[in-house]
Structure formats: C-alpha cells, structure tokens
Amino acid sequence: SQTIHQWPATLVQPVGSPLSLECTVEGTSNPNLYWYRQAAGRGLQLLFYSVGIGQISSEVPQNLSASRPQDRQFILSSKKLLLSDSGFYLCAWSRDSITYEQYFGPGTRLTVT
Amino acid sequence: AQRVTQPEKLLSVFKGAPVELKCNYSYSGSPELFWYVQYSRQRLQLLLRHISRESIKGFTADLNKGETSFHLKKPFAQEEDSAMYYCALCPQGGSEKLVFGKGTKLTVNP
Numbered sequence: 001s002q003t004i005h006q007w008p009a010t011l012v013q014p015v016g017s018p019l020s021l022e023c024t025v026e027g028t029s030n031p032n033l034y035w036y037r038q039a040a041g042r043g044l045q046l047l048f049y050s051v052g053i054g055q056i057s058s059e060v061p062q063n064l065s066a067s068r069p070q071d072r073q074f075i076l077s078s079k080k081l082l083l084s085d086s087g088f089y090l091c092a093w094s095r096d097s098i099t100y101e102q103y104f105g106p107g108t109r110l111t112v113t
Numbered sequence: 114a115q116r117v118t119q120p121e122k123l124l125s126v127f128k129g130a131p132v133e134l135k136c137n138y139s140y141s142g143s144p145e146l147f148w149y150v151q152y153s154r155q156r157l158q159l160l161l162r163h164i165s166r167e168s169i170k171g172f173t174a175d176l177n178k179g180e181t182s183f184h185l186k187k188p189f190a191q192e193e194d195s196a197m198y199y200c201a202l203c204p205q206g207g208s209e210k211l212v213f214g215k216g217t218k219l220t221v222n223p
Contacts, residue, residue: 090157
C-alpha cells in the first residue's frame with residue numbers, strides 16, 4: 001500500500017535561517033506531488049506541484065522553492081525564512097492519470113521566530 | 114479562473130440536528146467536485162466525490178450546475194462529525210491540481 005511521510009513534524013527556526021522540509025512517498029511510482037500551506041481562515045493554499053522529476057510548477061510567488069530530485073521525493077526550501085512563512089505545511093500525492101483524489105501527509109508545523 | 118467558496122468559516126449544530134455545509138464554485142466548464150475532511154489530529158482525507166453519487170458516513174452532496182453549488186448534507190449530525198471540511202474542484206478534462214475552498218469548521222454539540 002502507498003504511504004506518504006513528512007519530516008520534521010515540527011520545526012522552530014529563526015528569521016533569516018534556511019529551510020528544508022522533506023516529503024517522500026512509498027508504494028507508487030511517478031506520482032503527482034504537491035505542497036500546500038494550511039492556515040486558519042485561509043484554507044489550503046497550493047504552493048507547488050510536480051508531475052515528474054525536475055518538473056516544478058509554482059502557484060504563488062514567494063520566498064519558498066520546491067525541488068523533486070527523485071521520483072518519490074519532494075522538498076520544500078527557503079534560503080531565508082520570513083515571519084510570514086510560519087504555518088502548517090502539507091505534502092500530498094495523487095496518481096499520475098487520476099488526479100482528483102489526493103492523499104495527504106501528516107504535515108509539518110513551522111514556526112519562524 | 115476557478116474558485117471555490119465556502120461562506121461559513123464556522124458551523125455549530127446539536128447532535129441529531131440536520132447539517133448543511135455550503136460550497137459554491139466558479140468555473141465555466143463541467144468540473145469534478147469533492148469534499149475533503151480533516152478530523153482532529155488526523156490527516157486530511159477524501160470524504161466523497163460527486164461523480165460517485167455515494168453516501169459516506171451519512172453525508173451526501175449533490176452537484177447543482179444551475180446554482181453552481183455542491184453543498185454537503187447530513188440529516189442527523191453526530192459528535193464524531195466534528196471536523197474541518199473542505200470543498201474542492203478539479204477542472205474538466207483533468208488537471209494536475211485541485212482548487213480548495215477555505216474550509217468550514219463543523220462542531221456538533223452534545
């Protein structure tokens with residue numbers, strides 16, 4: 001069966017420090033991968049999605065970037081964190097030909113101090 | 114542009130009462146629509162999709178193209194239905210992404 005992992009679960013980082021959040025999927029190949037930010041009152045905001053290795057689409061211009069170095073690995077990064085980057089980050093995957101059902105990871109709570 | 118609107122951020126009902134979570138969408142074609150749910154301390158997960166015409170945990174949702182709505186309904190709410198509910202849209206013909214609403218937090222009181 002397929003599983004999706006995210007780490008770390010929680011992270012506290014100072015303003016201006018770098019960020020790297022990792023997401024990996026097991027039990028499937030060539031998934032579509034997604035990064036969301038979930039904020040109270042703002043719902044789920046799609047940040048990036050990827051349909052294949054090295055293919056990244058950005059939805060919102062911001063301080064963050066994403067990379068997909070391997071088929072089932074998706075990384076969210078920042079060179080210098082801002083206070084406004086605080087939030088709950090969710091990774092999700094879907095099958096490459098059936099995109100409507102997405103499977104979500106447990107999320108990472110990021111606090112920028 | 115596609116848009117999903119959930120007008121209620123918070124909804125509170127008593128156990129046994131009917132519940133309706135509203136969802137309206139903006140899209141020129143024929144979208145596929147979904148409801149996702151996130152229970153406390155659990156992952157966000159698919160609840161139901163309109164194309165299946167299914168009832169999950171007593172919930173149903175009917176796509177009304179005339180009103181561009183996809184409201185989620187349950188005749189008798191239970192305490193375990195308390196959760197965050199998100200309506201989502203997938204554009205016609207498939208797409209790499211879903212468009213989510215901002216969510217409605219449902220609280221079912223004893």
